[in-house]
Amino acid sequence: xWADAGIAAVKSLVMLLLALNxxxxxxxxxxxxxxxxxxxxxxxxxxxxGGILPFNLGIVNTLIADPIKMFTKEDVIPDGAxxxxxxxxxxxxxxxxxxxxxxxxxxxxxxxxDRTINLQVADLNVGILYVLAMSGLSVYxxxxxxxxxxxxxxxxxxxxxxxxxxxxxIAMGLGLIGAILTFGTLDLQAIARAQGATIWxxxxxxxxxxxxxxxxxxxxxxxxxxxxxPFDLPEGESELTSGYFTEYSGSKQATFMMSDFAEIVVxxxxxxxxxxxAWQVPYxxxxxxxxxxxxxxxxxxxxxxxxxxxxxxxxxxxxCCFQILVRWSLPRYRYDQLMDLGWKTLLPLALANxxxxxxxxxxxx
Amino acid sequence: MLDQYLGVILTFGFAAVIxxxxxxxxxxxxxxxxxxxxxxxxxxxxxPTGPARGRFSVRFYxxxxxxxxxxxxxxxxxxxxxVFRRLGVPGLVEMMVFIGVLAAGLGYVWKKGALSWD
Numbered sequence: 001x002w003a004d005a006g007i008a009a010v011k012s013l014v015m016l017l018l019a020l021n022x023x024x025x026x027x028x029x030x031x032x033x034x035x036x037x038x039x040x041x042x043x044x045x046x047x048x049x050g051g052i053l054p055f056n057l058g059i060v061n062t063l064i065a066d067p068i069k070m071f072t073k074e075d076v077i078p079d080g081a082x083x084x085x086x087x088x089x090x091x092x093x094x095x096x097x098x099x100x101x102x103x104x105x106x107x108x109x110x111x112x113x114d115r116t117i118n119l120q121v122a123d124l125n126v127g128i129l130y131v132l133a134m135s136g137l138s139v140y141x142x143x144x145x146x147x148x149x150x151x152x153x154x155x156x157x158x159x160x161x162x163x164x165x166x167x168x169x170i171a172m173g174l175g176l177i178g179a180i181l182t183f184g185t186l187d188l189q190a191i192a193r194a195q196g197a198t199i200w201x202x203x204x205x206x207x208x209x210x211x212x213x214x215x216x217x218x219x220x221x222x223x224x225x226x227x228x229x230p231f232d233l234p235e236g237e238s239e240l241t242s243g244y245f246t247e248y249s250g251s252k253q254a255t256f257m258m259s260d261f262a263e264i265v266v267x268x269x270x271x272x273x274x275x276x277x278a279w280q281v282p283y284x285x286x287x288x289x290x291x292x293x294x295x296x297x298x299x300x301x302x303x304x305x306x307x308x309x310x311x312x313x314x315x316x317x318x319x320c321c322f323q324i325l326v327r328w329s330l331p332r333y334r335y336d337q338l339m340d341l342g343w344k345t346l347l348p349l350a351l352a353n354x355x356x357x358x359x360x361x362x363x364x365x
Numbered sequence: 366m367l368d369q370y371l372g373v374i375l376t377f378g379f380a381a382v383i384x385x386x387x388x389x390x391x392x393x394x395x396x397x398x399x400x401x402x403x404x405x406x407x408x409x410x411x412x413p414t415g416p417a418r419g420r421f422s423v424r425f426y427x428x429x430x431x432x433x434x435x436x437x438x439x440x441x442x443x444x445x446x447x448v449f450r451r452l453g454v455p456g457l458v459e460m461m462v463f464i465g466v467l468a469a470g471l472g473y474v475w476k477k478g479a480l481s482w483d
Binding site: 004005009012016020070074075077078079080081087091095102103121123125129149151152155163170173174184246249250251252254258336339351355358359361 | 446
């Protein structure tokens with residue numbers, strides 16, 4: 001009993017630290033990536049004590065210096081603001097995003113002695129519903145955070161943000177139904193295992209092969225949920241100063257900024273789990289590689305598990321980088337275009353995708 | 366059955382602690398020098414006039430109502446999607462009727478202009 005609880009606690013901490021570290025690394029990738037795209041050098045003044053080191057500490061120091069700077073700033077709460085909600089706004093923007101990771105599998109099973117550990121924090125049979133419920137909660141962070149500050153910009157940003165998030169949530173929920181039809185379960189670990197199969201013995205049976213349109217809908221809706229360019233109207237700094245977090249400073253503002261990046265990681269993790277084979281490495285089974293053509297390569301169990309976890313992280317990183325590329329490549333939508341895309345394009349497309357998938361499944365038997 | 370939710374509860378706890386520390390760090394570590402000007406909300410340099418929590422466009426309410434309507438329909442699709450392979454053709458026909466009604470509703474609000482922002 002206590003051993004189970006301990007294992008669950010370790011898994012939970014590992015997953016949370018993985019998510020947080022990916023988020024922090026993304027901050028660095030964003031700064032350097034945007035510099036690369038815009039032909040700048042980017043953040044390059046990272047050293048300690050006025051540069052006593054002859055080399056650039058780069059990523060490490062930026063990841064430490066930025067949080068320390070943010071955490072030691074003054075926490076300004078404007079007049080007329082609701083002090084309690086001013087705290088719970090950023091809290092609710094990040095907390096549900098982190099909680100989402102409880103249902104995401106990050107590897108197959110790890111066998112230690114006679115104990116089989118499922119590499120997933122909580123093996124929920126309603127995994128997708130849990131994830132959707134949690135990501136739906138983060139809209140409260142935006143609404144309450146914006147409303148609490150008693151600022152016009154914040155309120156406008158909060159209302160825009162909530163309308164945008166709930167509009168794209170429908171497209172996202174409908175877009176995932178195609179994947180559920182394909183796999184016949186809501187259990188994310190079962191979905192991950194199902195993607196270890198191959199089509200005609202060669203092509204890995206990843207979700208994107210069955211659900212290309214579903215993936216596209218999920219990705220667009222997911223980027224809209226992260227509230228970043230081209231869907232950054234809730235923040236739109238040229239019209240709303242900073243949208244719903246205009247009146248936040250210090251660590252609360254850092255938390256709001258982090259929520260965007262944490263959402264990128266969540267969207268990438270879900271897209272990986274549902275459409276890109278989760279932790280699967282092509283042709284890698286629990287006892288080693290089984291290539292098409294009968295060639296097999298046995299591997300120790302620990303190596304297999306390590307390769308699965310690394311493959312999961314790499315897939316997430318590739319999708320994260322893609323979203324950052326999108327963010328720095330596209331201009332912002334107008335609000336009517338945003339609503340049109342969500343309600344008039346993605347929603348009918350998602351309905352069509354559900355029907356198409358159902359008909360194909362019936363025809364294929 | 367409930368022990369699978371142990372991980373969820375633990376994750377909730379850890380996440381709450383981590384995010385709580387992140388949100389509260391400035392309150393503890395940061396300086397605290399309030400002044401009348403600093404506490405003013407930002408309105409492009411002008412002194413703010415009146416309360417901020419005023420009225421806003423009715424379209425946002427419309428979006429919220431449409432969200433509730435369509436989100437409930439989406440929830441109905443989930444159980445069907447799981448058992449679909451066992452239902453076969455009758456399940457497909459039934460859900461085609463349901464999605465047809467849903468599409469008709471979407472067409473109606475579309476025609477009525479509830480989805481256009483201008």
